Amino acid sequence: MHDPLNAFALGGDVYIDGAKTGPLAGLTFAAKDVFDVQGYVTGAGNPDWRRLAEPAKHTAWAVAAMLESGARLVGKTHTDELSKGIFGDNAHYGTPENPRAPGHVPGGSSSGSAAAVAGGLCQLALGTDTAGSTRVPASFCGIWGLRPTLGAISMEATLGQSNTFDTVGLMADDPDHLALMGEVLLRKKVKDVRPAKVVVLEDALEACDAAVVAAFDSVLPRLAEAVAPVTRGTRISPVPLLDWLEHQNAIQGREAWEKYGEWINLNNPRLGFEVADNFLRGSKVSNRTVSAARGFRLRARRWIAEALEGNAVLALPTTPVTAPPLHSPRSVLWEVRSRMVALTAIAGMAGCPQITLPLCTVGGLPLGISLIGPRGGDALLLAAAKRIGKA
The missing domain is CATH 3.90.1300.10 (Amidase signature (AS) domain)
Known part of the structure; x- marks a missing residue:
C-alpha cells in the first residue's frame, strides 16, 4: 500500500472488492480501524489492544453495506487510541498528515479516514463520531462529513466508547458522493426538500x-x-x-470506563498521557x-x-x-x-x-x-x- 500520508493503520492492508453493481460501484472507501473486517484484527489505535485481540469473526454492518453497494475497500485507517482523542495525534503510531493543511494536525479521532479522503487516496471513508471525531477532522482537512442521527446507522461490530453518543461517521470528497453514501447507510433516498x-x-x-x-x-x-x-x-x-461540555464529559467518561475499565485493570496497557487521563477521570465520575x-x-x-x-x-x-x-x-x-x-x-x-x-x-x-x-x-x-x- 502506498501511504504517503501515514493515513493507514498497522495491519490496515485490507483490500476487498465490492459488488459489481450498486449505487457505489466504482468508488473506493477506507474504514477507521475500529470497524471489524472478518479475518482481520481490529487495532483501535493501541498496540496492546491489537496484540490481545483475535481476528474479527464478522464484518461490521457499515462496512458490509458499503461493499454490497459496490464500493471497494482499500484499507483501514489510523485512529486516536480507542477513539479517545480529537486532534489526530497517536502516541504509538504518529499523526497522519493533513494534505490540505501541511504542518497542522488532521483532527481526530477519525484522523486517517479524513486524511485519506483529503489526499485523494479514496473517495469515501467511514469514521465514528462521539464528541466530534468525524466533524472535527472533516473541518480541519477540508472535506464533507456527516454525523448522522444517533442510532440511524448500526454500530454492530464497531468499537465505540459511549453508547449514548457513538455514531458511525461519513466522509467524502464531494457532496454527491456523500449523499450516495448516506442513501446506502441510512437506507433512505435524498430528495430535494428544503428547510424553511x-x-x-x-x-x-x-x-x-x-x-x-x-x-x-x-x-x-x-x-x-x-x-x-x-x-x-x-x-x-x-x-x-462550556456547561454542555462538562455534562457530556461526565456521561461519555463514565460510559467509556464502563466499557474499557475491566480491560485496562486486567492488562495495564500502554496509553498516551491524555488517553490515560481521560479514562482515569471517567472512572471517578460519581x-x-x-x-x-x-x-x-x-x-x-x-x-x-x-x-x-x-x-x-x-x-x-x-x-x-x-x-x-x-x-x-x-x-x-x-x-x-x-x-x-x-x-x-x-x-x-x-x-x-x-x-x-x-x-x-x-x-x-x-x-x-x-x-x-x-x-x-x-x-x-x-x-x-x-x-x-x-x-
Missing part, C-alpha cells in the same frame, strides 16, 4: 476565534441562496456552552454527577427542539479554530479542545444529525461550516449539501 430557514447560533460564535466568525459570516449569503433564508439572534442555551448530566441532556434536547421549530436548520462553524500546528503545546490544545467539544456537544447532546461543509478557509487553512437538523433529518442536510455543491 437557517438559524445562526449566536452563542456558538462566542466560542470561536474572531477570524473564524468573520469567515462564517462571509458564507451566510451562500447558505441563504442554496439552503434557505438566514435568521440571526438565536441563542441555543440559557447557560454557557453516580450523582452522571444523573445530573443526564437530566441536563434532557433539558438541552428541549432547547434544541425549540430552536429547530418551524422547519429550521441550525448554522454554526464546525470548529472554533482551524487545525492547530503539529506539536502545539498540550496546554494550548487543552483550551482549544474545550471550545471544540462545547460546539460539537450541541448535536451530540440532542442526538441530531450534523453535516460539515468545506466552504471557506482562514489564513489558507480549511474551515468547516455546519448545519444541524432535527432527529431523522439526515437526508434534509445531505440535500442541502448537494445544492451548495452545485451553487
Whole structure:
C-alpha cells in the first residue's frame, strides 16, 4: 500500500472488492480501524489492544453495506487510541498528515479516514463520531462529513466508547458522493426538500476565534441562496456552552470506563498521557454527577427542539479554530479542545444529525461550516449539501 500520508493503520492492508453493481460501484472507501473486517484484527489505535485481540469473526454492518453497494475497500485507517482523542495525534503510531493543511494536525479521532479522503487516496471513508471525531477532522482537512442521527446507522461490530453518543461517521470528497453514501447507510433516498430557514447560533460564535466568525459570516449569503433564508439572534442555551461540555464529559467518561475499565485493570496497557487521563477521570465520575448530566441532556434536547421549530436548520462553524500546528503545546490544545467539544456537544447532546461543509478557509487553512437538523433529518442536510455543491 502506498501511504504517503501515514493515513493507514498497522495491519490496515485490507483490500476487498465490492459488488459489481450498486449505487457505489466504482468508488473506493477506507474504514477507521475500529470497524471489524472478518479475518482481520481490529487495532483501535493501541498496540496492546491489537496484540490481545483475535481476528474479527464478522464484518461490521457499515462496512458490509458499503461493499454490497459496490464500493471497494482499500484499507483501514489510523485512529486516536480507542477513539479517545480529537486532534489526530497517536502516541504509538504518529499523526497522519493533513494534505490540505501541511504542518497542522488532521483532527481526530477519525484522523486517517479524513486524511485519506483529503489526499485523494479514496473517495469515501467511514469514521465514528462521539464528541466530534468525524466533524472535527472533516473541518480541519477540508472535506464533507456527516454525523448522522444517533442510532440511524448500526454500530454492530464497531468499537465505540459511549453508547449514548457513538455514531458511525461519513466522509467524502464531494457532496454527491456523500449523499450516495448516506442513501446506502441510512437506507433512505435524498430528495430535494428544503428547510424553511437557517438559524445562526449566536452563542456558538462566542466560542470561536474572531477570524473564524468573520469567515462564517462571509458564507451566510451562500447558505441563504442554496439552503434557505438566514435568521440571526438565536441563542441555543440559557447557560454557557462550556456547561454542555462538562455534562457530556461526565456521561461519555463514565460510559467509556464502563466499557474499557475491566480491560485496562486486567492488562495495564500502554496509553498516551491524555488517553490515560481521560479514562482515569471517567472512572471517578460519581453516580450523582452522571444523573445530573443526564437530566441536563434532557433539558438541552428541549432547547434544541425549540430552536429547530418551524422547519429550521441550525448554522454554526464546525470548529472554533482551524487545525492547530503539529506539536502545539498540550496546554494550548487543552483550551482549544474545550471550545471544540462545547460546539460539537450541541448535536451530540440532542442526538441530531450534523453535516460539515468545506466552504471557506482562514489564513489558507480549511474551515468547516455546519448545519444541524432535527432527529431523522439526515437526508434534509445531505440535500442541502448537494445544492451548495452545485451553487
